[in-house]
Amino acid sequence: MNKTLLSIVVGASIALSAxxxxxxxxxxxxxxxxxxxxxxxxxxxxGQMARHNLHNSVKKLVSKGASLEQTxxxxxxxxxxxxxxxxxxxxxxxxxxxxxxxxxxGKNLSGKAYKGLITGMPGxxxxxxxxxxxxxxxxxTESGFDPLxxxxxxxxxxxxxMGAVFYNQAVDSYLDEKLAADTKPxxxxxxxGAAYTGKEHVWDEAFGYFGAPAHTLELTAEDVYLIxxxxxxxxxxxxxxxDGKVSLVTEMAYAHAYYAAAFDKGxxxxxxxxxVQAFVDGRNLISSANGEALTDAQRSELMGYAxxxxxxxxxxIAEAVFKYAGSVYGDLEKLExxxxxxxxxxxxxxxxxKHWGELKGFALALEAGGVNLGETGVKMNRLLGxxxxxxxxxxxxxxxxxxxxxxxxxxxxxYRVHMIKVQKLMIDAFGVEARSKDVTANLAELVDALGDALxxxxx
Amino acid sequence: xxEWLLSFIQSxxxxxxxxxxxxxxxxxxxxxxxxxxxxxVWLMWQRRLNFLSALGWLFQRKLWWSHSSRSDYQLxxxxxxxxxxxxxxxxxxxxxxxxxxxxxxxxISRPLWSSEISVFWxxxxxxxCLFVVDDASRYYLHRLMHRWPALWAFHRVHHTxxxxxxxxxxxxxxxxxxxxxxxSAIVQGLLIGxxxxxxxxxxxxxxxxxxxxxxxxxxILGSNLRHSPVPFSYGKTLESWLISPxxxxxxxxxxxxxxxxxxxxxxxxxxxxxxxxxxxSNTQQLTYGLPDQKLxxxxxxxxxxxxxxSCWRCFQRSKPGPISQTQQMRHDK
Numbered sequence: 170m171n172k173t174l175l176s177i178v179v180g181a182s183i184a185l186s187a188x189x190x191x192x193x194x195x196x197x198x199x200x201x202x203x204x205x206x207x208x209x210x211x212x213x214x215x216g217q218m219a220r221h222n223l224h225n226s227v228k229k230l231v232s233k234g235a236s237l238e239q240t241x242x243x244x245x246x247x248x249x250x251x252x253x254x255x256x257x258x259x260x261x262x263x264x265x266x267x268x269x270x271x272x273x274x275g276k277n278l279s280g281k282a283y284k285g286l287i288t289g290m291p292g293x294x295x296x297x298x299x300x301x302x303x304x305x306x307x308x309x310t311e312s313g314f315d316p317l318x319x320x321x322x323x324x325x326x327x328x329x330x331m332g333a334v335f336y337n338q339a340v341d342s343y344l345d346e347k348l349a350a351d352t353k354p355x356x357x358x359x360x361x362g363a364a365y366t367g368k369e370h371v372w373d374e375a376f377g378y379f380g381a382p383a384h385t386l387e388l389t390a391e392d393v394y395l396i397x398x399x400x401x402x403x404x405x406x407x408x409x410x411x412d413g414k415v416s417l418v419t420e421m422a423y424a425h426a427y428y429a430a431a432f433d434k435g436x437x438x439x440x441x442x443x444x445v446q447a448f449v450d451g452r453n454l455i456s457s458a459n460g461e462a463l464t465d466a467q468r469s470e471l472m473g474y475a476x477x478x479x480x481x482x483x484x485x486i487a488e489a490v491f492k493y494a495g496s497v498y499g500d501l502e503k504l505e506x507x508x509x510x511x512x513x514x515x516x517x518x519x520x521x522x523k524h525w526g527e528l529k530g531f532a533l534a535l536e537a538g539g540v541n542l543g544e545t546g547v548k549m550n551r552l553l554g555x556x557x558x559x560x561x562x563x564x565x566x567x568x569x570x571x572x573x574x575x576x577x578x579x580x581x582x583x584y585r586v587h588m589i590k591v592q593k594l595m596i597d598a599f600g601v602e603a604r605s606k607d608v609t610a611n612l613a614e615l616v617d618a619l620g621d622a623l624x625x626x627x628x
Numbered sequence: 629x630x631e632w633l634l635s636f637i638q639s640x641x642x643x644x645x646x647x648x649x650x651x652x653x654x655x656x657x658x659x660x661x662x663x664x665x666x667x668x669v670w671l672m673w674q675r676r677l678n679f680l681s682a683l684g685w686l687f688q689r690k691l692w693w694s695h696s697s698r699s700d701y702q703l704x705x706x707x708x709x710x711x712x713x714x715x716x717x718x719x720x721x722x723x724x725x726x727x728x729x730x731x732x733x734x735x736i737s738r739p740l741w742s743s744e745i746s747v748f749w750x751x752x753x754x755x756x757c758l759f760v761v762d763d764a765s766r767y768y769l770h771r772l773m774h775r776w777p778a779l780w781a782f783h784r785v786h787h788t789x790x791x792x793x794x795x796x797x798x799x800x801x802x803x804x805x806x807x808x809x810x811x812s813a814i815v816q817g818l819l820i821g822x823x824x825x826x827x828x829x830x831x832x833x834x835x836x837x838x839x840x841x842x843x844x845x846x847x848i849l850g851s852n853l854r855h856s857p858v859p860f861s862y863g864k865t866l867e868s869w870l871i872s873p874x875x876x877x878x879x880x881x882x883x884x885x886x887x888x889x890x891x892x893x894x895x896x897x898x899x900x901x902x903x904x905x906x907x908x909s910n911t912q913q914l915t916y917g918l919p920d921q922k923l924x925x926x927x928x929x930x931x932x933x934x935x936x937x938s939c940w941r942c943f944q945r946s947k948p949g950p951i952s953q954t955q956q957m958r959h960d961k
Contacts, residue, residue, distance in 0.1 A: 502828055506743045582740075586733045593730060611829040612725045615820045618833040619721070619758075619840070620652040625707045625805025626797050627786045628770050628876075628893050 193409075194376060194383040194449055195419065200460035201358045201366050208364035212452070214418075217335075217377025219273035220281065221423035224330050226254035226269075227278065232323040237308035243269075244304055245279045256421065261401025264421070265414040272418055283333040283341070283537040289529070289550045292568030296333035296537050300326065302571070314522060318565055318573050319557040324526030331424045332486065332534020335378040340482060341539025343375035344475040348468065355455060356462040368455050368463060368471075375475075376448040379482070380423030384409045385445040390433035393441060396420075397427035425485060432488050432603035440485045447477040479538075486534050487599035490549075491592050493528035495606025497557070498588035500524055501581055504560070508581075514560065525557040528591075545598040552591050558584040636712070643708040647798070651837025651844055654797050654851060658837065663794065663852035670860050674910050691857060696790040696917075699926035703785075704798040706928065711805055718809050721817040728821030738826060747830045754823045755834040758816065759842040760895065765815045767898035769807065770891040779807075780952035781938035787953075788925045790917035792880060794852035801935050846870075846894050855880075861908035871896050874908025881914040887953045918953075 353367030395403025
């Protein structure tokens with residue numbers, strides 16, 4: 170009797186501990202054979218979190234009109250002593266680290282930017298070259314905005330960095346070729362003396378780039394959204410270890426994880442939890458190999474998790490394209506009305522440019538996933554063009570000697586229709602479901618308002 | 629399977645309760661109540677009955693529990709299940725609206741003047757257009773149902789009602805239900821697509837009790853008396869514009885002189901244009917149903933199955949097919 174009770178208690182504790190273990194991306198055991206160091210856990214993604222902080226800081230600097238020297242220190246530089254510009258402690262939301270080096274030393278963004286061709290902007294540049302160009306151009310503006318081209322560099326750089334660095338590194342490298350059997354194998358340390366195996370660290374790096382708190386599965390999408398926004402009401406949710414400060418390595422939300430949370434809190438999608446669950450499941454699988462090379466079956470299962478992550482991550486970026494195409498559509502409606510009435514369009518134009526920068530940044534990010542988007546990519550780029558259609562019906566058409574050149578374009582009204590088509594393309598090509606700022610939402614609302622015709626009423 | 633069945637029964641029950649608790653449905657309890665009040669007042673005024681006698685006359689058992697009325701109830705209950713099963717196959721209003729919206733955006737550009745009309749007037753325009761076009765399409769389909777033998781075979785089910793209660797509005801063959809659903813999807817889908825194309829997100833439906841405000845107001849004003857023994861006439865002037873309960877009762881009259889009259893639902897203009905308008909009278913006395921009606925035409929199986937047989941005969945050249953009420957009328961003349 171006592172034995173039975175004991176086995177139930179032990180069984181339950183094991184199940185409970187396994188459950189706890191599975192829910193948080195933390196406390197994975199060291200499985201490297203003959204490891205001699207003093208680490209007791211193997212997960213490591215501080216380098217990725219340092220890059221999230223570099224990205225947040227670059228965004229802040231560009232928006233404040235910082236010099237190229239200042240922004241480059243974070244974008245290209247690796248020097249020690251860089252303060253984190255964003256996120257910093259706020260009332261009700263203190264953060265633990267203030268220096269990039271406290272997360273990981275010697276990191277930059279440019280070194281990890283996509284080296285493939287980006288066709289959504291002129292000049293035949295690679296992702297890395299395009300970001301460099303944008304950094305230079307941004308430094309020539311007052312606060313990251315060039316009214317002559319309509320480029321909001323703060324948004325373009327931020328959204329494209331998220332794609333060209335974080336998304337590209339994760340889905341095109343770590344979850345792609347680095348999952349091959351003979352690359353970064355699991356029966357060897359990632360590098361000499363490391364507490365993690367090749368595959369463990371490859372997986373951790375991909376997880377880090379997504380930007381989710383390690384305890385995401387214990388949080389709601391709303392919680393993660395509040396954390397990324399550094400809202401005081403999100404603090405208790407963020408401070409998982411209860412030390413009174415939010416760790417920028419394990420407890421903060423960044424980049425695409427923030428967008429996933431923003432879409433998911435609408436209730437129609439579950440990008441955040443689906444992606445993080447796949448990361449956690451994949452990591453548990455690798456840990457379970459206990460430092461041995463992954464079998465074909467294990468690697469195949471791992472590729473399954475990687476596929477879930479890739480598909481969901483791409484769709485999540487497509488959701489952002491969808492959303493900002495809707496925002497641009499609304500901005501264009503306002504602009505057309507203002508212009509028709511000879512009103513002051515400065516504010517509306519600024520809002521249009523901001524949303525276009527976000528739209529284009531995410532659209533360019535889709536190109537950086539290492540998969541050929543084929544006809545979808547061509548359609549998307551043609552619909553968006555190289556710049557927003559400007560008030561005189563012109564648009565950037567080329568990059569000549571480092572300068573953007575404009576030519577006549579479609580009208581604002583026609584360009585507005587392009588946004589409808591972009592949204593439709595995101596539905597047809599990527600199956601987006603959250604559909605924020607859906608320009609056809611009113612159709613559904615009116616259909617709902619009119620009710621069904623199921624009653625079979627006669628006259 | 630069991631799970632599906634349970635969820636289906638739940639949905640069926642929800643549809644049935646929805647008939648009486650949703651303002652978008654004709655037999656919504658609020659509309660029934662307002663119709664009852666109007667009927668009592670009318671009976672006290674026109675028939676000089678006291679309140680209790682008026683109530684007694686209105687709720688007489690031989691009306692509400694007649695063979696004809698009981699078959700109305702059976703059809704009502706069963707049709708909700710049939711329509712629920714058919715609903716996934718029906719043309720989606722939203723799909724049509726979206727297709728038109730995308731199509732229009734492909735073909736033409738949005739007129740700039742549209743943004744000068746305020747949200748309120750945009751909504752007034754949308755709600756009015758919807759009411760008028762919807763009503764016109766109902767008239768036209770109803771007229772076709774009487775004129776084409778293959779359609780009359782199904783619409784006949786509605787006309788076999790020999791006593792009229794508000795629930796007779798639901799005495800419909802499912803095929804006709806599908807046709808009316810299709811009509812509604814086409815009209816509403818196209819108008820929604822068109823208005824959202826022209827006016828963007830500034831279009832809203834002016835609604836009352838969850839229905840088009842015009843429909844809701846007319847329903848409050850006693851639409852349910854159309855199918856009732858109360859011959860409430862509006863007088864010739866108003867009846868030239870709005871179909872009164874008395875006029876619709878003429879539409880149900882067995883007398884051949886009344887056949888193919890008053891196809892309209894709310895607006896009388898269509899009947900005037902189609903030369904089918906007949907004025908009502910507060911003193912009219914009518915017999916409802918069809919002269920060639922058989923005894924078994926209140927049986928559920930007959931009501932559901934016979935129309936298919938009749939319809940099929942319309943397409944068989946070797947055998948003489950059934951004729952529509954219109955053809956019969958022309959023949960009689």
